Structure formats: C-alpha cells, structure tokens
Amino acid sequence: MTQGLLAASAAEHGQRVLGAVLGGLRTGLHEQVAQSWTRCLNEYRLDPDSEPHPPVLDGHALALRRRRLSDVIEAARLEMSTLYQQLADNETAVVLTDGEGVILHLVTSPEFTAELEPVGFTVGAIWNEACAGTNGMGTCLALAEPVSVRREDHFFTRLTTLTCSAVPVHDPEGRMVAVLDVTSRSALQQQHVLVLLGMTARMIENRLMEQRFRDAHPLHFHTRPELVHTLHEGRLALDAEGVIRAANRSALFQLGVESPQALCGRRLEEVFQATLDDLLERSRAASFHPVPVYRVNGAHRFFAVTRLPAAEAQPARAATAQAALAARPVKPAVPAAPSAATAGLSDAQLVQQLATGSRVLARGTPLLLRGETGAGKEVFARALHERSPRATGAFVAVNCASIPESLIESELFGYRAGAFTGAQRTGRRGKILQADGGTLFLDEIGDMPLELQARLLRVLDERRVTPLGTEDTHPVDFQLVSASHRNLLELVAQGRFREDLYYRLAGIELQIPALRERTDRRELIQRILQEENGAPLALRPEAEQLLMTHRWPGNVRQLRHVLRAAVALADGASVGLEHLPSLRASLPAPGAAAPAFSPQAAAAPVAPVSVLAAGMVPAETPPPAGLNLIQSHERQVLLQLLEQHRWNVSNVAKALDVSRNTLYRKLHKLQIAVSQRA
Numbered sequence: 001m002t003q004g005l006l007a008a009s010a011a012e013h014g015q016r017v018l019g020a021v022l023g024g025l026r027t028g029l030h031e032q033v034a035q036s037w038t039r040c041l042n043e044y045r046l047d048p049d050s051e052p053h054p055p056v057l058d059g060h061a062l063a064l065r066r067r068r069l070s071d072v073i074e075a076a077r078l079e080m081s082t083l084y085q086q087l088a089d090n091e092t093a094v095v096l097t098d099g100e101g102v103i104l105h106l107v108t109s110p111e112f113t114a115e116l117e118p119v120g121f122t123v124g125a126i127w128n129e130a131c132a133g134t135n136g137m138g139t140c141l142a143l144a145e146p147v148s149v150r151r152e153d154h155f156f157t158r159l160t161t162l163t164c165s166a167v168p169v170h171d172p173e174g175r176m177v178a179v180l181d182v183t184s185r186s187a188l189q190q191q192h193v194l195v196l197l198g199m200t201a202r203m204i205e206n207r208l209m210e211q212r213f214r215d216a217h218p219l220h221f222h223t224r225p226e227l228v229h230t231l232h233e234g235r236l237a238l239d240a241e242g243v244i245r246a247a248n249r250s251a252l253f254q255l256g257v258e259s260p261q262a263l264c265g266r267r268l269e270e271v272f273q274a275t276l277d278d279l280l281e282r283s284r285a286a287s288f289h290p291v292p293v294y295r296v297n298g299a300h301r302f303f304a305v306t307r308l309p310a311a312e313a314q315p316a317r318a319a320t321a322q323a324a325l326a327a328r329p330v331k332p333a334v335p336a337a338p339s340a341a342t343a344g345l346s347d348a349q350l351v352q353q354l355a356t357g358s359r360v361l362a363r364g365t366p367l368l369l370r371g372e373t374g375a376g377k378e379v380f381a382r383a384l385h386e387r388s389p390r391a392t393g394a395f396v397a398v399n400c401a402s403i404p405e406s407l408i409e410s411e412l413f414g415y416r417a418g419a420f421t422g423a424q425r426t427g428r429r430g431k432i433l434q435a436d437g438g439t440l441f442l443d444e445i446g447d448m449p450l451e452l453q454a455r456l457l458r459v460l461d462e463r464r465v466t467p468l469g470t471e472d473t474h475p476v477d478f479q480l481v482s483a484s485h486r487n488l489l490e491l492v493a494q495g496r497f498r499e500d501l502y503y504r505l506a507g508i509e510l511q512i513p514a515l516r517e518r519t520d521r522r523e524l525i526q527r528i529l530q531e532e533n534g535a536p537l538a539l540r541p542e543a544e545q546l547l548m549t550h551r552w553p554g555n556v557r558q559l560r561h562v563l564r565a566a567v568a569l570a571d572g573a574s575v576g577l578e579h580l581p582s583l584r585a586s587l588p589a590p591g592a593a594a595p596a597f598s599p600q601a602a603a604a605p606v607a608p609v610s611v612l613a614a615g616m617v618p619a620e621t622p623p624p625a626g627l628n629l630i631q632s633h634e635r636q637v638l639l640q641l642l643e644q645h646r647w648n649v650s651n652v653a654k655a656l657d658v659s660r661n662t663l664y665r666k667l668h669k670l671q672i673a674v675s676q677r678a
C-alpha cells in the first residue's frame with residue numbers, strides 16, 4: 001500500500017457518506033454524487049471504509065473483450081496518448097473502459113501506475129459502480145453522460161485522493177460502447193479536462209466511423225465552410241445508392257435530430273437538396289473544396305464535400321519502384337480525369353503546364369511549383385495527381401508552413417508511441433506512408449526546418465521511411481510535387497535550404513501564373529460564383545469589370561473570399577458593385593484616372609487588403625458556440641488579420657509578434673481552421 005493514495009480525512013469520509021445516504025445530510029453535495037452513493041450503499045451493499053477490490057478479468061476474458069472492441073481501442077490509442085501529452089502531468093492516467101467498465105487501455109507514467117495498482121486500477125479491472133463505488137468511469141456509465149468525480153465525491157475513502165472526469169464514447173450507431181476517463185491526483189481544472197475529453201471522444205468516434213465505413217462515401221459538412229474537415233464538422237457515411245448508413249454527433253446536432261437512427265436508411269436527397277451523384281460531381285469540380293447545399297426544406301445552407309469511399313481510393317500499392325516507372329510508362333488505372341477546364345484551369349499557359357507536368361511526373365521526376373500565395377498551386381497539384389498513373393492512390397498534402405515546426409517531423413514520418421505504458425501501440429502513420437502508391441504534395445517546402453530537410457532527402461534517396469521511435473523502415477513509393485511561393489535558390493544561397501534537396505525536388509520547375517496574369521479569369525469568376533452560390537448567379541457588367549481588373553494580391557483564394565461575401569450580400573439578386581465593398585475601396589476616386597495594371601505595381605509590396613467587406617465577417621459569421629463575447633471579438637479581429645495577410649499564418653504571427661505555435665494555439669482555441677484555406 002502506498003502512502004500516496006491515503007486520504008487525509010479517512011474516518012470522516014465514511015461518516016459523511018452514511019450521513020448523506022441514511023440521514024439526508026446532503027449540503028454541498030452534488031445530486032449526481034448523492035444518488036450514486038445511495039446506489040453504492042443500498043443496491044451494491046458496499047462499505048465506504050473497506051478497501052476497494054475491483055475484480056480483474058483473467059487473460060482470456062480480457063483478450064475476448066479487447067478483441068470485441070479492437071477497432072475502438074485502435075481508434076483511441078493515439079488520441080489517448082495525445083491527450084496525455086496535452087495534460088502534461090505525471091500523476092495522471094488516461095483510461096478507456098468498455099461499456100461494462102472493464103479497463104481496456106491505460107496511458108500513464110510508470111510512477112503513477114505503481115500508485116494506482118494497489119487500489120485495483122489496472123488493465124482488466126472492472127470499474128463500474130457496483131465494483132468500485134462512485135468513480136468517474138463507473139458513474140459515467142451509470143448516467144450515460146459526462147461526469148466529474150472530485151476527491152471526496154468518491155464512495156470509497158481509499159479513493160478520495162483522486163479526481164476523475166469521464167465522458168461516453170459512442171459508436172456510429174449511437175450506442176455507448178466505451179468510456180474515456182482522466183484520473184489524476186490534481187483536483188484542479190476539471191472543466192478544462194472535461195472539454196478536452198469531449199473533444200478526444202469526438203475524434204475517436206470520427207475515426208471509428210472512418211474505419212467501420214471505409215466502403216461508404218464520406219460526406220463532410222458544416223454551416224461554415226472553414227469548419228468542414230475540423231472537429232466541428234458533421235459527417236455522414238453514404239452507400240453507393242446515396243443511402244445514409246451512419247452519422248457522427250455533430251451531424252445529428254446540426255441537422256437537429258436525436259439519434260443516428262433518425263437519419264440512417266434515408267436517402268441523401270431526403271436531407272439535402274442534392275443526390276450523392278450531384279454532390280460527388282460538384283465536389284470533384286470544386287477540387288474537393290466544400291460546396292453549398294440546402295436542407296430539403298430550403299431553410300438552411302450548409303457547405304459539404306464528398307468523395308469516393310476510402311476503400312476504393314486505397315493506395316494502389318504499385319510494386320514497381322518509381323525508377324522502374326521511368327523505363328515503363330504506366331497506363332492510368334482510373335476513369336478519365338476531368339478536363340483542365342473542369343478543374344478550373346483553362347488558361348492556355350496552365351493547360352500547357354498541366355500537360356508538361358503530367359508527362360514529367362509519369363516518368364518519376366519530382367516537380368516543383370512556384371507561384372504567388374493563393375495562386376492555386378495545390379489545386380494544380382491535385383489536378384496533376386488525378387491525371388497521373390497514381391490517381392487511384394491518395395493525394396496527401398502537407399503544408400510545411402502551417403504545421404507547428406515541432407510537429408512537422410512526426411506529421412511527415414509518423415511515430416510509434418510507446419513512451420508511456422510500454423504496451424504495444426501502433427502510433428501514427430506519417431503523411432509520407434499515407435502517400436504510398438499516390439502523391440505527396442509538400443506545400444511551402446521552403447519553410448521546412450533544415451534538420452528535417454536532411455531526413456526528407458534520405459527518404460527520397462532510399463524510398464524508405466523510418467517512423468520516430470523505431471528502427472523499422474518501411475518501403476514507400478509515391479510521386480512528389482512540392483511548392484513554394486519563395487525563390488528556393490535564394491534560400492539556398494542564404495544557407496536556409498539544402499542545395500542537394502533543391503535539386504532532388506526540382507526535377508522540373510513550373511511557374512503557376514498569378515490570377516491577374518490568367519487569361520481564363522472570366523470563366524474562373526463565373527465558375528467560383530456558381531460554386532459559392534450553388535447555382536448560376538448573374539454578375540452585372542460594372543462588377544465584372546472590377547473583378548476583371550483588380551490586382552488580386554491574394555490570387556484565387558482572395559477571389560473566392562470576395563465572391564463568397566458577394567453571394568451572401570447579394571442574397572440571390574445579381575451581383576453588383578455594392579456587393580464588392582472590399583474591392584470598391586481600391587477603386588480610384590471619382591474623376592481620377594483608372595490605374596492601368598502594370599507588372600511593377602503587381603510586384604510592389606501589397607498594401608493590406610483594406611478592410612474586409614465592411615462588416616462582412618461579423619455579419620456573415622455568427623460566433624461559434626462555446627465562445628464568450630470577448631473571444632468572439634478576438635476571433636473577428638484575427639479573421640480580419642488573416643484576410644489582410646492572405647491567410648498566411650507566418651505573416652500574421654510576425655505582425656502580432658508572437659510565435660507561430662502561439663498563434664496556432666490561439667486559432668485552434670478560437671475555432672479558426674487554417675488548414676482549410678478556401
């Protein structure tokens with residue numbers, strides 16, 4: 001028995017429990033706790049002063065249970081380790097139990113394990129209320145809702161040095177299959193822990209849905225496009241006929257239904273004004289950026305994107321190495337790729353670049369894309385991927401500027417966790433391995449830290465990846481497209497980029513033209529306007545003229561933002577100058593000569609994009625739930641700054657004089673998704 005877990009007020013605690021249950025002395029006691037104590041005493045016949053002895057399953061029985069929930073454990077492992085790291089407290093355990101309170105997986109430090117084991121806190125032990133009295137896991141199971149059980153809330157005196165918080169984990173059918181719990185010695189910040197637990201449970205549920213419905217079309221949606229592909233998004237899984245087979249919690253919440261059963265079995269067009277085929281087509285045409293869809297009753301607009309089932313898009317693990325591709329051109333194993341025009345790339349120079357890029361890539365030569373920020377380098381890289389022999393493989397994009405520096409390495413190479421309990425844990429598959437059989441797109445490669453450049457070079461040379469924390473190497477076979485808005489050769493000259501890596505990446509270099517240089521501006525404007533509106537929308541001549549002559553320092557990304565705002569402001573009417581307030585600010589004063597566009601002006605430093613369409617952000621974006629007034633305000637200010645800096649996070653961080661990591665944390669807290677930069 002360790003001293004550490006002995007409660008200070010042992011004698012009084014038992015008295016207090018008896019007094020509350022038998023004598024009705026409940027002052028200061030939470031109702032949930034009082035009811036749980038009553039169950040423990042009257043139903044389970046437990047004695048608060050006795051030693052808790054939760055039974056522990058034998059190896060066989062435990063293995064059976066773990067096997068039954070193997071996909072839940074798999075989905076939870078990494079998230080639990082991440083949560084443990086976030087909590088950064090050695091005297092904390094993150095625990096997963098099954099629906100009967102059996103501990104299936106535990107992440108903690110060896111020291112805390114040694115303290116917890118004597119009270120039966122170990123893998124295989126049953127921590128429901130009947131066995132362990134009032135406690136986070138057991139009481140959460142009994143109530144089927146999030147709970148915090150602080151020290152003296154525990155039933156057993158022996159457990160009153162611990163504080164636990166626990167939340168239910170549901171499967172895609174809405175059943176509570178597990179409980180996720182944080183147990184620690186510290187009684188502080190339970191609200192904070194509950195929020196983190198809730199987020200982690202959602203991530204686990206989303207992963208579980210992905211795993212169980214790999215053969216279904218995933219549909220991601222939210223009322224706000226920038227929240228698609230974040231934790232807040234709604235997710236549906238649709239079969240080939242467009243019938244809903246599963247829905248995550250956020251989908252239920254956004255669609256205003258109680259349980260997945262209210263949606264499952266219904267066709268997509270009974271929920272949204274779109275069939276699966278429509279939405280697939282529109283998603284593809286929009287390069288898999290969210291497109292607007294309306295609820296069937298027309299009352300609410302959402303932004304949604306869908307794609308082929310993961311099982312179909314499985315990386316085609318070509319046995320041939322990339323070198324072999326050079327000698328033997330591979331026949332595309334995919335349906336014909338959309339034409340350049342369908343991908344929004346009908347400018348003559350871009351069409352030419354696409355043809356060159358495709359040829360070069362098919363021969364196993366890496367491509368480097370140069371171009372201003374927002375010019376569409378990623379969209380171009382995706383179009384290349386879709387035309388390539390590896391189109392059935394995954395397209396995996398990594399933005400080296402938007403991942404905090406400390407995370408780039410694990411993000412790219414993956415890692416094998418295991419630092420915490422020593423249990424066998426698979427860790428995270430890095431982006432490079434995810435791109436096996438497909439395309440790896442390294443955006444803003446110039447921002448990759450020097451020491452990682454050496455590792456990347458090795459992967460490119462050896463075509464093998466070694467995840468962090470392991471000795472194992474995995475063969476990997478992908479085509480590589482990288483992009484930068486900076487001149488990499490200048491970075492080489494400054495010693496900030498490895499010359500050998502530069503030559504390895506830039507098999508050939510293609511320049512993606514700025515929007516102002518593109519000859520297909522008119523088509524692009526029409527196309528994005530239609531995507532944003534969900535249907536064709538008339539554009540008045542003076543508005544078109546302004547859009548055509550604007551300098552577009554933020555390129556297509558800025559164009560999309562401006563048109564999104566215009567669609568919202570026009571509210572179904574034709575788009576006129578009054579719907580383009582952010583551009584009107586740049587119009588010459590009446591009487592002044594209209595500035596002709598000049599390349600010098602284009603190259604000059606860009607003045608901050610005046611204000612956003614006056615009032616646009618506040619009007620268009622009601623603050624997300626959970627933010628208080630000050631945070632909402634702070635959020636608007638950051639959104640405007642991001643706009644001014646064309647969503648370049650590094651520049652915003654510089655402007656605010658904070659580190660990128662700090663800014664990322666802030667953005668995350670304020671629910672601003674920066675990876676989705678549409």
Ligand SMILES: Nc1ncnc2c1ncn2[C@@H]1O[C@H](COP(=O)(O)OP(=O)(O)OP(=O)(O)O)[C@@H](O)[C@H]1O
Pocket residue numbers: 286287289343344345371372373374375376377378379380443444483485528556557558560677678
């Ligand atoms: N051809 C296109 N059709 C429709 N939308 C486009 C097209 N090209 C770019 N966009 C829009 O512009 C946004 C920015 O595009 P993309 O991310 O490809 O630019 P980028 O050059 O990679 O930007 P950065 O340099 O900041 O990484 C996209 O999210 C998309 O909404």
